[in-house]
Amino acid sequence: MKQDILDKSPEEITDILKQIGEPSFRGKQLLNWLYRGTKSFEDMTNLPKHTRIKLKERYMIGRVKQIKKMTSDNSDTIKYLCLLHDSNIIECVVMRYDYGNTLCLSTQVGCRMGCSFCESTRQGLIRNLEVGEMVGQVLMVNADLGEAEKRNIRNVVLMGSGEPLDNYDNVVKFLNLIHDPNTLNISFRNITLSTCGLVPRMRELADMDMPITLAVSLHAPNDESRRRIMPVASAYSVREVVEAAKYYFERTGRRVSFEYSLMEGVNDGVEQAEELGRLLEDFPCHVNIIPINTIEGAPYRRSPEVRIQLFEKSLRSAGIQVTRRRELGHEIGGACGQLKRGYVDTLQR
Numbered sequence: 001m002k003q004d005i006l007d008k009s010p011e012e013i014t015d016i017l018k019q020i021g022e023p024s025f026r027g028k029q030l031l032n033w034l035y036r037g038t039k040s041f042e043d044m045t046n047l048p049k050h051t052r053i054k055l056k057e058r059y060m061i062g063r064v065k066q067i068k069k070m071t072s073d074n075s076d077t078i079k080y081l082c083l084l085h086d087s088n089i090i091e092c093v094v095m096r097y098d099y100g101n102t103l104c105l106s107t108q109v110g111c112r113m114g115c116s117f118c119e120s121t122r123q124g125l126i127r128n129l130e131v132g133e134m135v136g137q138v139l140m141v142n143a144d145l146g147e148a149e150k151r152n153i154r155n156v157v158l159m160g161s162g163e164p165l166d167n168y169d170n171v172v173k174f175l176n177l178i179h180d181p182n183t184l185n186i187s188f189r190n191i192t193l194s195t196c197g198l199v200p201r202m203r204e205l206a207d208m209d210m211p212i213t214l215a216v217s218l219h220a221p222n223d224e225s226r227r228r229i230m231p232v233a234s235a236y237s238v239r240e241v242v243e244a245a246k247y248y249f250e251r252t253g254r255r256v257s258f259e260y261s262l263m264e265g266v267n268d269g270v271e272q273a274e275e276l277g278r279l280l281e282d283f284p285c286h287v288n289i290i291p292i293n294t295i296e297g298a299p300y301r302r303s304p305e306v307r308i309q310l311f312e313k314s315l316r317s318a319g320i321q322v323t324r325r326r327e328l329g330h331e332i333g334g335a336c337g338q339l340k341r342g343y344v345d346t347l348q349r
């Protein structure tokens with residue numbers, strides 16, 4: 001199979017063109033076509049014909065194909081199912097905010113982290129996504145939002161299926177690629193990477209000179225309760241995760257946010273909020289509380305409103321900055337993995 005040219009960095013694109021005898025300025029021309037969403041080398045009319053033929057012989061453009069799209073009732077969330085070349089399916093979600101469109105994308109097919117509340121890990125890790133498959137999600141969505149919106153994706157969140165730091169090299173290459181002024185020119189400050197807390201990789205990322213926002217999925221204030229819902233807690237303690245987050249903040253100056261999914265009777269008590277408050281005391285961070293959607297057949301239930309509010313209040317009284325994450329389109333399967341499961345179920349019926 002031909003290689004996907006979207007896997008290539010700007011430097012690699014320049015080298016490819018050099019190898020077929022073209023000057024380096026052709027690299028910018030080619031990138032310009034690719035990141036405007038052009039799907040065929042033949043349409044790149046400012047490249048010489050023989051160059052277009054050579055490119056077409058060796059490369060393809062993009063391997064991500066939209067197969068289903070669901071829009072929430074108020075149109076502020078759009079969820080896409082995408083087919084990959086090997087018949088695997090991934091999903092990504094666009095969230096519309098006043099300040100622009102944000103894309104939440106996947107970094108792996110499946111995930112091996114085994115968080116017990118997460119649909120994406122049910123079948124384990126199937127494979128890592130290639131760089132071009134992450135780029136392809138952004139370009140697919142840009143094409144779908146189209147000219148009419150004139151508001152292409154400006155914010156990227158790595159929070160779909162997969163643990164981004166478990167696909168480290170491809171994810172770092174992808175982030176550098178979409179940040180490049182000759183591609184999508186997305187500011188590092190507009191990128192958030194969510195991790196379940198792979199401590200060595202968090203520290204490595206801190207040293208990369210890439211000031212993106214780090215969101216750490218904590219979901220519990222101590223090792224014992226975290227181990228019950230997140231197997232990764234057996235490898236890295238809550239203390240180690242928080243220390244790595246502090247290191248990230250020191251190195252990048254970027255405030256870290258901790259994600260805390262509230263599940264009724266599991267981690268939503270006032271005493272747990274107080275323990276979390278003590279854990280994060282004196283660390284200028286942010287806690288995002290996320291009341292989970294109740295998923296049919298899953299063992300966890302959404303916390304009642306009164307418990308959510310008490311939890312939030314208790315964290316605030318401990319001096320922690322808290323936000324409650326906007327709840328995304330319940331009716332379109334807002335939780336990670338739900339839409340994919342619904343689609344696959346339909347195929348199997």
Ligand code: SF4
Binds near residue numbers: 114119120162163195
């Ligand atoms: S929550 Fe994230 S890290 Fe945990 S299993 Fe799901 S995709 Fe993987």
